[in-house]
Amino acid sequence: MPELPEVETVRRGLEKMILGAKIEHVKVLYPKIINGDPSDFCRLLQEREILSLDRRGKYLIFNFSGDLSMISHLRMEGKYFVKKSSDPLEKHTHIVFFLHNGRQLRYNDVRKFGRMELVPTVQRYEVAGIKKLGPEPTAALFDATSFFANLRKKKKVIKTTLLDQTLVAGLGNIYADEVLWLSRIHPETPACNLTEDDAKLLHDNIIAELAKAIKAGGTTIKTYTDAFQHSGSFQFDLHVYGKKGKPCERCGTSIEKIVVGQRGTHFCPSCQKVK
DNA sequence: GCTATTGTTAAAGA
DNA sequence: ATCTTTAACAATAG
Numbered sequence: 420m421p422e423l424p425e426v427e428t429v430r431r432g433l434e435k436m437i438l439g440a441k442i443e444h445v446k447v448l449y450p451k452i453i454n455g456d457p458s459d460f461c462r463l464l465q466e467r468e469i470l471s472l473d474r475r476g477k478y479l480i481f482n483f484s485g486d487l488s489m490i491s492h493l494r495m496e497g498k499y500f501v502k503k504s505s506d507p508l509e510k511h512t513h514i515v516f517f518l519h520n521g522r523q524l525r526y527n528d529v530r531k532f533g534r535m536e537l538v539p540t541v542q543r544y545e546v547a548g549i550k551k552l553g554p555e556p557t558a559a560l561f562d563a564t565s566f567f568a569n570l571r572k573k574k575k576v577i578k579t580t581l582l583d584q585t586l587v588a589g590l591g592n593i594y595a596d597e598v599l600w601l602s603r604i605h606p607e608t609p610a611c612n613l614t615e616d617d618a619k620l621l622h623d624n625i626i627a628e629l630a631k632a633i634k635a636g637g638t639t640i641k642t643y644t645d646a647f648q649h650s651g652s653f654q655f656d657l658h659v660y661g662k663k664g665k666p667c668e669r670c671g672t673s674i675e676k677i678v679v680g681q682r683g684t685h686f687c688p689s690c691q692k693v694k
Numbered sequence: 695g696c697t698a699t700t701g702t703t704a705a706a707g708a
Numbered sequence: 709a710t711c712t713t714t715a716a717c718a719a720t721a722g
Contacts, residue, residue, distance in 0.1 A: 420700055451717095477701075495700050496719085511719090530718050532701070548702075575712065582701080592700060640699095681714075682700070 421493045423477055423556070423589025424632035425643055425651065429499060430474045432646035433524075436501045441468045441519040442483075449513035452528065454536035463487060463537055464516070473543070476552045476588030480543050488543040490536050491526075497533030499646045500525045552588040556629050561587055567618035570610045577613065577621075578606035579680040587625060593638055593660045596685045598624045600659040605691040606677075606684045612694045631656065659685040 421429065445461040447453060453460045467483035474480065481489040491497075500509070502523050508515075509527055514535070516524040526533070538546055554560040569586050570577075580586060581595045590598070599606050601624040604617055613621070637643060637651030640661065644650055658668055662685060663676040672689035 422701090492701080494702070494717095528718095529720070530700090532718065534702090573711095579712090584702090683698080 420495050420591055420593065420640065421477060421497065421637070421643060422591030422594050423474075423629055424594075424635075424653065425637035425645075426477050426479055426493065427474055427633050428637045428645045428651060429493070430472050430479055432649075433479075433499060433501070434472050436646060437469050437518065437524055438471070439468065440522070440524075441466065443517045443519055445517065446515045447513070448515070449531060451531065452513050452526070452533060452535060454534055460535075460537060464489075475544060475549050475555070476584055477591070478549055482540055482543070486540045488538055488540040490538060490543065490546055490549065492534050492548070493528070494530070494532035494534070496530040497526065497528040498644060500527060500648065501646060552584050553586045554588065556587050556589050556625050558626055561622065561626060563619050563622040566622050567613075567615050570613050570618055573610035575610055576607045576679060577604060577610045578682070578684055580610040582680065582682070589629060590625065592682050592684075593640070593657070594625075594628060594632065596660045597658060598628050600686060600691065601628065603690050605693040606679050606686050608694050614694075617694075659687065661685070 442464050445464045447457040447461060450457040467485060467487060469481060470484055471482045473482065477492060479491040502525055504521055504523050511529045512525045512527045514526040518524060566586060573580050578595055578599060581590045598621060602621040604621060632638060632653040635651055635653035635656065636645065638653040639650035640654060659674050662674040665674050667674055667687040667690060670687065670689050672687050674685055675688050676683060676685050678684065
């Protein structure tokens with residue numbers, strides 16, 4: 420499931436393969452992936468050059484010549500592949516971008532949850548979804564003091580608060596469980612009950628953990644791969660996600676799995692107490 | 695055949 | 709109005 424580190428890994432892979440490529444034409448095999456009119460989508464992309472790739476939270480942004488950008492969200496299973504036109508089309512490939520050099524950029528998505536839309540480049544950070552994102556989880560952009568102030572206003576439990584992207588961008592279900600375990604915070608603690616020390620620790624762990632996961636090329640639980648179809652390796656650094664019944668690495672207590680905000684949630688009942 | 699899987703958002707509820 | 713919760717989306721694996 421692509422969270423920030425996986426999306427960043429995809430972005431870096433694509434950057435190596437398709438910068439400078441020109442789109443000859445586009446085929447949409449499953450129209451619901453496109454926000455807006457699919458034939459407009461194809462028409463607008465014709466003859467554009469791929470100039471650069473940005474990322475904001477879990478959103479991937481393709482910037483084209485002529486002030487056009489494509490906002491792409493992979494949701495749960497979205498993947499990009501770069502293939503020769505002669506390579507057989509994989510199952511679940513829904514959009515094909517025909518490039519000038521005989522290659523194709525293919526969007527593949529088993530679950531069909533991913534979405535893409537075209538906007539003028541100048542508006543790429545203003546679209547719904549991106550506009551309401553909290554800061555990127557880096558030391559330069561994510562401020563611990565305002566994070567604590569914002570947490571105090573939230574009545575929701577901390578796990579749900581981390582997943583909603585508004586206080587900090589990029590955490591999904593796996594990394595949310597991991598950073599809460601690292602910070603010894605119970606996922607069902609109301610966000611407003613966290614102390615300033617809790618908030619600082621959580622803040623620091625979010626920055627460190629996501630950076631570490633990017634270095635590892637992301638986490639591959641079942642199916643995630645980058646644009647080179649390479650798996651990540653961060654699954655070997657997980658402490659609680661998927662560890663139900665296994666001993667906590669800190670205290671040996673059996674890791675529990677509960678449901679919080681309709682999401683599977685893993686934690687150590689001994690190290691992580693509700694406040 | 696039933697359950698579990700997850701990111702976002704529209705819709706419903708408070 | 710604003711914040712929060714819930715259901716829906718969709719396909720696959722076990």
